[in-house]
Amino acid sequence: MVTFFASLFLLVAGYFVYAKVVEKIFGIDDSRQTPAYTQADGMDYVPMSWWKGSLIQLLNIAGLGPIFGAITGALYGPVAFIWIVIGCIFAGGVHDYFSGMLSLRHNGEQYPSLVGRYLGNAMKAIINIMSIILMVLVAAAFVAGPAQLIDQITPLNFTMALVFVFVYFILAAVLPVNRIIGKIYPIFGAILIFMAVSIAIALLFMDRSIPNLTFENLHPGELPIWPLLMVTISCGAISGFHCTQSPIVARTMKKESDGRKIFYGAMVGEGIIALIWAAAGMTFFGGTGGLQEAMAAGGPAGVVNEISTSLLGTLGGILAILGVIILPITTGDTALRSSRMMLTDLLSKFMNTDNRGMILFITLAVGAPTFYLSTIDYSFLWRYVGWTNQFVATVMLWTAAIYLLKQHKFHWIAGVPAIFMTAVVCTYIFYAPEGLQLPYNTSMIIGFILTGIVLLWYAWMIIKHKQSITANQQSTVA
Template sequence: MGSVVSKFGWAAFAIFGAFCLGTVALHRGETINATWLVAASIATFVIGYRFYSRFIAERVLQLDTTRATPAHLRNDGLDYVPTDKWVLYGHHFAAIAGAGPLVGPVLAAQMGYLPGTLWILVGVVFAGAVQDFMILGLSIRRDGKSLGDMVRMEMGSAAGVVAMIGVLTIMMIILAVLALVVVKALTHSPWGTFTVAMTIPIALLMGSYLRWVRPGKVLEVSLIGFVLLMLSVWIGGKVAVDPSWAPLFDYDGKSLAWMLIAYGFCASVLPVWFLLAPRDYLSTFLKIGTILLLAAAIFLAAPMLQMPAITRFIDGSGPVFAGNLFPFLFITIACGAVSGWHSLISSGTTPKMLANEREARMIGYGGMLMEAFVAIMALVAAGILQPGVYFAMNSPAAAIGGTVQEAAATISQWGFVVTPDMLMQTAHDIGETTILHRAGGAPTLAVGMAQLLHGILPGEGMMAFWYHYAILFEALFILTTVDAGTRVGRFMIQELAGLAYPPLKKTESWSANLIATVVCVAAWGYFLYQGVVDPFGGINTLWPLFGIANQMLAAIALTLCCVIVVKLKRERYLWVPAVPALWLVVCTLTAGWQKLFHDDAKISFLANARKFAAAIAEGKVLAPAKSLEEMQRIITNNYVDATLTALFMLLVAATAVFGVRTILAARRTAQPTAHEEPYVAMATVQS
């Protein structure tokens, strides 16, 4: 009886979900309420979780509630601790959610809200959450080992080195592109720059307080930090209008880039308790709080989507990023649909704290669904803006011109009616002088959030406060990623360099540390600076590189899942990781190929380099370059980016070859060959 009721209940729920999704997909012409989109997403997540994740748990991973997890087997009260599943869910989500799901969907909104929504929903259910869940499930059977170690163990040491290089390069690109997002948001914005700059003294104060006044009182000090932070957002507004103070915080992109590079270096060599850790506390709590705030605002405001479902830019001619829907939509939205980076978290701290194998489903699969929800909210925030305002903010000067008049004329010509007054009024509302060319997601999301929150809590000048609050929130956690990432990158460089020259591996040696830090900062700093001086706006060039890199890592992780499924002799379920793995390999290789060999100079690095080289040969200066020297720099940057793209393609191809080779070898043996730890009954270790 109960099961009949439950079947009817689920069928009714599925019909409701399909109805919402149908409304979102088929609605044309008039604007549609964002609630439809949110409801369709939640229905998809619930159904995916209830049926598909259960199938994976029972059939593919064969999770066993009686089997002891590493947290019980190696319990040390520190790294390995059996943890309550809700507490661990919070930890896991905080570790996987970052700027990625906020930026990608905003950029992808240029094609309309529908393509991005569909890819996030299908991608997360069949690829992203599957990857996070499976890697977590495999890691708990291997003592909580990391992705790199598992690849080495199951696919051989050469494949392990490939994965290590992959992780390091993606790290450098992530740091560069995220730092670029901050630069784009702070360029000539004294208010934003002041608030973000104030986070440094606030963090130092918090660090000292934690060290000397009240050691270990994290929550207390974070609360103090939060109050100071809000105070600095408010003071920032006064600074921005003060003629003697404002110029002190008014910088162009190049100066901001150099400041970030210097800051990244300092933050990663200073003791962690002094600067890095306190900022981390602030940014982590602010991130979670703001995501909840955004969700509440969308539910309460139930805004209308102004962006059409599909725009003309699905043909690849869009100003925000170039290239066709396939493969570039699937590269642009990485985090939110599928993010290779998560495989590092799922095989990092989380597997060491899982109290029972069964809970991997909620943490791994469920955690990723929550991230997809964040991506949907970002898409909503971009979609509720007037499309004209959206394109003015996200298009480079090369596409729409440098003044509001030029921008409004160009964008109106595209079919998105907007007037110069509207653009100036929006800038004025948010307390800035201009909103043009602020690509990178953060400012667009901030304007969307400011409009939402202002709709709920109106008040004179509050819109500007919310805008700068949103900018601060993104800048703060991006900068924390930059600090922490530089440190982690330094360790990775030392490990890789140690393979060639062992003394470099010593993490206690000051000179080895400094060399590795300089190499790390120089690597991401180069791409950051290149992005800042790039006349096409930088994000245009760097974001696809980041997307390709992130999907490449996901392809590596899913290939590992395929290999292990075969080694366990569960070939009939091979399609579960193999379909998304294949899709990602096809997407990354196609996107990589087009980035190298497409005829269109807007898409291909090499074609663009050739175009500028030909112009130099004729002695002509091509816009947007202003001198032959700038032309030369564009050519060099294009060749560097092309080389990197080729490297990513090589890594994907190499992993695929290693994977197929290992799978064929495993099929020749009759016995399971996976390196699982032996079964230990939970009952024998639990006390």
């Protein structure tokens, strides 16, 4: 119990202390006009209040990620609390803040365009492809899940439910951001918060106590903590999906000082939600062994339903249904909207993409494979989303680090978590079942060698930057 409250305190303190450090290093300027005004189009660039933007951002980035991922990560035991706290404050919050604020500074640019600016066109091309694929897979997953539950609890069959959800997706992706997303997302965001807070309060009155910190790996399947935990719990710690969503809200911000509340604040909010559900998972079932049995019987959705209905009664059942249906839908629709925006940016170099007809065409172009994937067994593709997600996050951290380096600012605030996440993704892909399945020690060696190569590149960029400064100073003196 002490560990849980200490973790909660640290997350809140992270927002009030470390987020201000991040903000100061970035350097906000409220005298700058934001893209919501300079690029106003009545579609994506629409001014909205910071509190509405915060709730929209929270719902965009959260969905079921901080619930399902945290429950799965709880199988490792209380060590999951450490990753959520450290990851959220020093990696996820930095990642989300810079992805949103760099987009804001560059007229609401999409994530791949930001990568191109600071890491080059080759990396931009890779990220463009990976980001759109990630968005399509996420949207497909979050169409099928709600449709299956609707099929079970309503007269609609799976196909009808699928069509119903998908039509909503298309509408949310093509209508102005303030028509659907701006009106109903704050309500759904409030439901997400209320659900988590209710579970947290109920946990305090259980006859079992939330376990305290132990560095022991309690996973029943004896899976290693490093690097699997860092990929299992992404939403709530650090997730590359977030940087694809940040430009949606960045295009609606009224002033730069709202960035800390919107981007870093939503990340901390998601971290708190993940912390609560991780605690619920490892407490409600009497340990990680009981949690694994519950996961085997009903999966994460079944675990959420059992915890909610048992702790909160009828209200819990309603919240569980709202969570399993609404939350993935509200993540899937913005995933589709993001993929539409990214593809629009790509095609804008070759054709006019500003008219509504072209917007609808591009949405359908990314919507067609999304709908198809939601009707088949795409689990063999979905297994790669976890690694892809963290790879995207790592590239965003490197983008922030190089931006700060070029701006003569303290780049290590993004560079250190970028190095850490580089080691995670480089090791994971060689060891994981969906990767190359190499022996653990072999994967560790290869992963750290690759990380060392990236470190050498980083050192070279730093040296190159210092040389350019020296050359400029000498030129000025001459």
